[in-house]
Amino acid sequence: MSKIVKGKVFVVDDNIDTDQIIPAEYLTLVPSKPDEYEKLGSYAMIGLPDRYGKFIADGEIKTEYPILIGGENFGCGSSREHAPIALGAAGVKVVVAQSYARIFFRNCTATGELYPWESGTKLHDRFQTGQFATLDFDNNRITNDTTGEIFELKPLGEVAPVIDAGGIFAYARETGMIPQR
Template sequence: MDKFTTVTGVAAPMPLINIDTDMIIPKLFLKTIKRSGLGVNLFDEMRYDDDRNERPEFVLNKPAYRNAEILVAGENFGCGSSREHAPWAIKDFGIKVVIAPSFADIFFNNCFKNGILPIALPQEDVDILMKDAERGANARMTVDLEKQEITTSDGQTVAFEVDAFKKHCLIEGLDDIGQTMSKEASISTFESKAAQERPWV
């Protein structure tokens, strides 16, 4: 998993509430266990019509937001089924930060495990960021995980909270496997000692 420090990029506004995981990545695309290749199907039913043509009115199809790295959304983002493909699709598209007033718990935790920073903020702060995002490609936000600050395109700052351990894992680029491998020396020492004390095992 890549280390997360600071993201400066375009923020896409998606002022919808209750965006569930089936909206993020429809069940049709859950057959794969690969984390790559799902970005093209992110928000598939909203992005494409029945003939697989892009819907020009959808935010991520607009030229200003095609390379968005930040998503500003409504409350209860990521509700619905607990499919890990949802953060996989978001990450594969190129979005590294999702900002909303609230998140579904499983989706929220899955984001951290996949290198995405989900930020829950009071509605009034989300409104400020949503308005800034609506300005288009010239309005670039900066999300600084170390400082726990979001800076709008006009220099306004919004502070956010994040669990200290989850912050550490993102900054160090540690997913669940990475966390285990960081203890490799201790694990090897334990196994060697156990083999000497219990050679019959």
């Protein structure tokens, strides 16, 4: 079965850090509690400068952008796993960036919240917030549905089944590495 994510994109630049993704003041929220998970998502990207616009519209708790496009070094800063969790809780399905801070990439995989795709192209110069895109998992590409441009992405490789399973512990249970609950 092929996997495709379609929807509006939200575009940011290089060096988006975890404080911009979810400021430290919201780290007291416990993602394993459903109401706090939802609340955590409502604060996603609240630390961004005003020039990016609103990631989550006033009065809403989810974003209208299932695809987040960034530049180099996305998710730099602290090692907080709350960053990918907040984005996932907000409704983001995939992040496509030129490169990631290693810990953010690892936290995406470990939590199973987001698919961290990498692009050799500077996509944040080729998309604008609000445009529509289609990300095709089988063909490792993203299409800017507004302009018709198609961009190749680096394959997800071995992280895909871990994220598909819902994170590292779910994957370990699914594959028999640790006993089922």
